[in-house]
Amino acid sequence: MSFYQYLMTERNPNSHDEIAKFANDAFYDQAFPKNSDDYDEISRYLELNAGYLHSMTIFDNSWANYQEKLS
Template sequence: MMKTFYQFLMTERNSGSFEPVEQFANNAFYDQSFPKQSVYYDEISEYLEENANYLPSMTIFDEAWQMYQDSNS
């Protein structure tokens, strides 16, 4: 069964880390509106571009998305 992107991202949480993907995961955890059930790049990307002021660069999302894809292959 394929995990949602959010489920994958939560495995990357590390509150003591300064790594960009881990910080993204930490911040997404507190984002009550994050599309938690989505497995679609475009849907999540659009949400982040419009709502995630905690994400300094979409490159971080792209890196996390690639890690997500790799974990599902």
């Protein structure tokens, strides 16, 4: 499962949760690295291209949840 596939399980348009908002915004990001499971690649992409992500801590928290789900 790619990180994007995991993140899409967190989507909820009615939620104000930061991870749900991140997932909702990533859904509309056509250039998001959808097939990647590489932390550095996704992190670099978000730092350079994702104006919708207000804090990389949100990504780090969702990455930790993703890793937990994989194990």
